[in-house]
Amino acid sequence: MTDRLPHALRSDALDNRERILDAARAVFAVDGLDVPMREVARRAGVAPATLYRRFPTKEMLVTEAFAEQMYACRGVVDEGLADPDPWHGFCQVIEKMCELHARDRGFTAALMSTFPKAVDFEARREYALRAIDELARRAKEAGRLRPDFVLDDVILVLMANSGIHVTSPTAQVSASRRFAALAISAFQASPDVSPLPPVARLAPPASVSRRGQVG
Template identity: 60%
Template structure:
């Protein structure tokens, strides 16, 4: 009996280890796929790339929304930290500019998270709650910048979503070039959001790909 229990314990431990490995691999594949191709990558394709069955994916993540939320949990935390940093700035305009610059740089590197953050797709409760809290903080920062007379009065939060969507379209040969292009675009957006725009020197321009095929 002792031998049977030992073998049973080893089998259970192996199954648990395999399950953890499968879960980690599914998440890693999902992050890469969503970041490179957006949110429309089907679960079946995620399963194929992770070398597991579709049923295995759903055993770990009951819905695609749950997979999306966990895949982007780290990015959501980073996004929240950026907005919190902006809100804590003494000057609301400085805080607003910091948020725009950092969010656009972050989203330039991760198409999937950009879409998850700005989309109206259903999300798991934790992700949705974190996003809603972050948006409330962002609205508070916008209010302060307007009251200080620094942000144009007709600015709305959807203008940030619009900028992020445009930022997502940046095509470049490397992540570093995408970030450089995003910084220049962020500077242009910040000037357009300013109540009384003051022309400033833009970050250096970089060569971009005009289409996927170039």
């Protein structure tokens, strides 16, 4: 019986940790990063002391909650850099980054925040931003990206993308894809007339006329 106890305790601690992280991701996605730690504990079904024992600071909780998304972000920019066509790679990064953030709005807030003590998280973010900047430089040299583009424009797109609020995850992603296509069109040195992704209905059908104007 005593031999099983340490294993059971470790298992319980692991379960608590995962419940806390799942609750944090869910509440951050809806209410942002300003949610009190006690509310995260309540949503996770654990005592505040248990949460603080695992994550003594909000910074530690946020960076751990979105560690997986940061890895995914790195994968997206690495894939873009590896594309022999820098413009195509740049477009893929914008599209996939917008979709990644549409699926988890809390990640957008985390990416825009500063966590001086979270060295790994900060390093991964800096790597992603430098990689996008390098990809943009290549796309400019290829004559495909407008010369006045700056890295802050990507941040602006992600911030605007996080403001899309619709009733279902599917509609959220659909709207994000269309928004990304519009942004990419604006970034082109010589905009073409490539077709946009399908429209995501954002207004009640009764309020939109057949000509697409609010009436």
